[in-house]
Amino acid sequence: MRVLVLNAGSSSLKYRLLADDDTPLVDGIVERIGEEGGVADHTDAIDRVVADLTDAGLDDTVEAVGHRVVHGGATLTEPVLIDDDVIATIESLVPLAPLHNPANLLGIRASMARRPNLPQVAVFDTAFHATIPPAAHRYALPEWTFTEHGVRRYGFHGTSHAWVSRAAADHLGKPLADTKLVTLHLGNGASAAAIDGGVCVDTSMGMAPLEGLVMGTRSGDVDPAVIFHLMREDGLSGSAVEDLLTRQSGLKGLSGDNDMRTIEQRAGEGDEAAKLALDVTVHRLVRYVGAFAAVLGGMDALVFTAGIGEHSALIRRRVCERLGFLGVSLDEAANIAAVGPDRSTTISTGPTPVLVVPTDEEAEIAHRVRAVVAG
Numbered sequence: 001m002r003v004l005v006l007n008a009g010s011s012s013l014k015y016r017l018l019a020d021d022d023t024p025l026v027d028g029i030v031e032r033i034g035e036e037g038g039v040a041d042h043t044d045a046i047d048r049v050v051a052d053l054t055d056a057g058l059d060d061t062v063e064a065v066g067h068r069v070v071h072g073g074a075t076l077t078e079p080v081l082i083d084d085d086v087i088a089t090i091e092s093l094v095p096l097a098p099l100h101n102p103a104n105l106l107g108i109r110a111s112m113a114r115r116p117n118l119p120q121v122a123v124f125d126t127a128f129h130a131t132i133p134p135a136a137h138r139y140a141l142p143e144w145t146f147t148e149h150g151v152r153r154y155g156f157h158g159t160s161h162a163w164v165s166r167a168a169a170d171h172l173g174k175p176l177a178d179t180k181l182v183t184l185h186l187g188n189g190a191s192a193a194a195i196d197g198g199v200c201v202d203t204s205m206g207m208a209p210l211e212g213l214v215m216g217t218r219s220g221d222v223d224p225a226v227i228f229h230l231m232r233e234d235g236l237s238g239s240a241v242e243d244l245l246t247r248q249s250g251l252k253g254l255s256g257d258n259d260m261r262t263i264e265q266r267a268g269e270g271d272e273a274a275k276l277a278l279d280v281t282v283h284r285l286v287r288y289v290g291a292f293a294a295v296l297g298g299m300d301a302l303v304f305t306a307g308i309g310e311h312s313a314l315i316r317r318r319v320c321e322r323l324g325f326l327g328v329s330l331d332e333a334a335n336i337a338a339v340g341p342d343r344s345t346t347i348s349t350g351p352t353p354v355l356v357v358p359t360d361e362e363a364e365i366a367h368r369v370r371a372v373v374a375g
């Protein structure tokens, strides 16, 4: 079955048409959406996909469409055929994934309007994290916040964490069922996961894709007191604080730029704000790796993936340098050679392997789509 996959992230739209045997027939990415030098918004990005498929003469050959959907909430924990109820649920979760679910819905609606007779399947970032036990998914808040408002940790990037955990076990030559992994998905959004025997037991993102690591424009962890303080002292409204934490913070808040390539270049030229952005990013990563190694009771391997994880030798080096106590010993030649790989690479010679594993959310989504359509 030929599957078209639409993977809308906060800053990019990745798309791929996969043949029966997974060969990519059309493969593209629209980057820096809404930024200088990029297209204006996700609607323009979708137009680019349609044009690309049409130019290739393949638009009519699509047999099913797979949509990455970031937030599936408490009920959508498996890939599903999209109908009106599914759309309504995804829409109701927009406040919890404001940078993502609207883009995912745009893709779904555009695709359903153009091809109403094709099976359209939603694959959720949250699904892989549904196994996280209450000790890790509940916040220390009163029960009603959970029962009435679904306040809990959901976790994101699950499609990627699932894919790279299997690929990492393959690369190590170990059964996934016997492997404890910490996976770091470092893209524009970033999250860590603790995976025990293929089952996710903890992750750094929370109710929304806002908690945890430092991201392109998102703060990651902040003391909630910061929010009340700014509301009181600066008169910020709730939505102004939300905008501050989701769109004006992270790398962008610290340095003015949200693209890691630019920040690395500026830091290399001695720019203090860019250096601080790197320092805070690295420190937060080290903190989560240590915490998740403790959660797992030991780590068989550490995995780097996604845009920064796969391409930034600098971030990998700086994190690994601080993990000697966990059995990591960086192989710098392998680390540098791992830049831009299309296969997994080991970059630590210590007892604990560190792997660079290219993620493939599109392939993972296509497999899920075939399984749903096959029933």
Ligand SMILES: Nc1ncnc2c1ncn2[C@@H]1O[C@H](COP(=O)(O)OP(=O)(O)O)[C@@H](O)[C@H]1O
Pocket: 009, 010, 011, 012, 186, 187, 188, 189, 216, 258, 259, 260, 261, 262, 264, 306, 307, 308, 311, 312, 313
């Ligand atoms: N060669 C590179 N060196 C450092 N960072 C890189 C490199 N290539 C891409 N990146 C970073 O990867 C991030 C985007 O990752 P990606 O996984 O594509 O994001 P998205 O969350 O939009 O899917 C950006 O911060 C970008 O600067």
Ligand SMILES: CC(=O)OP(=O)(O)O
Pocket: 008, 009, 010, 011, 070, 100, 125, 156, 157, 187, 188, 189, 190, 209
């Ligand atoms: C959930 C999330 O943060 O996704 P992305 O990294 O693609 O923005």
Ligand SMILES: [Mg+2]
Pocket: 009, 187, 188, 306
């Ligand atoms: Mg992404």
